[in-house]
Amino acid sequence: MHRVEGLEPGLYALPRDLDALAKLQAATLVDFDWQKVTDQLPLYHLYSGDFRLTAKNLSCHQPSASDSAFSLGMVAEFSETIDTTPWQYRRLFWECGLIGQVLYLEAEAAGVRGTGIGCYFDDSVHELLGFKDEQFQSLYHFTVGKPLEDNRLETLPAYGHLDGGV
Numbered sequence: 001m002h003r004v005e006g007l008e009p010g011l012y013a014l015p016r017d018l019d020a021l022a023k024l025q026a027a028t029l030v031d032f033d034w035q036k037v038t039d040q041l042p043l044y045h046l047y048s049g050d051f052r053l054t055a056k057n058l059s060c061h062q063p064s065a066s067d068s069a070f071s072l073g074m075v076a077e078f079s080e081t082i083d084t085t086p087w088q089y090r091r092l093f094w095e096c097g098l099i100g101q102v103l104y105l106e107a108e109a110a111g112v113r114g115t116g117i118g119c120y121f122d123d124s125v126h127e128l129l130g131f132k133d134e135q136f137q138s139l140y141h142f143t144v145g146k147p148l149e150d151n152r153l154e155t156l157p158a159y160g161h162l163d164g165g166v
């Protein structure tokens, strides 16, 4: 979390079910305080600090991960899933992609923008969180913030090539 009104900059976790919360608490560094931020969302404060450089480095040194409001890594319950139901390997990535698409839409709806980040260093993400094995695995990154237009790129309206378009 870099620049979000009402939230201290730092490292946060948002476990998507209660079962994952206990597993994550057991698998991560003891330094994390796991303070619930709000009753509306299972968002937990872990560690305060300026994580901009860390976020940038973890996402292949891309400034979009540090110059945003916040960026995130999606962490899946991995080894048990793969050992018991190997066919779910692809599904884990699909699930991350689905969450990413929701983030793209919700960011836009909130008046900001998002960008999926497929280039990241998973081992370094694991080191930051304290993971010792592949119980959890980082599978996708995402960043949300105010956009900078890249004027080197040409942007056309969606479906602009169809009749009636520009």
Ligand SMILES: Cc1cc2nc3c(=O)[nH]c(=O)nc-3n(C[C@H](O)[C@H](O)[C@H](O)COP(=O)(O)O)c2cc1C
Pocket: 062, 064, 115, 116, 117, 118, 119
């Ligand atoms: C799975 C996935 C991974 C991506 N990884 C990166 C990335 O590492 N760095 C980056 O700048 N953009 C990344 N993007 C964003 C794309 O480069 C592109 O900006 C985005 O899909 C919007 O494209 P559009 O404006 O042509 O629709 C990724 C997008 C997706 C869907």
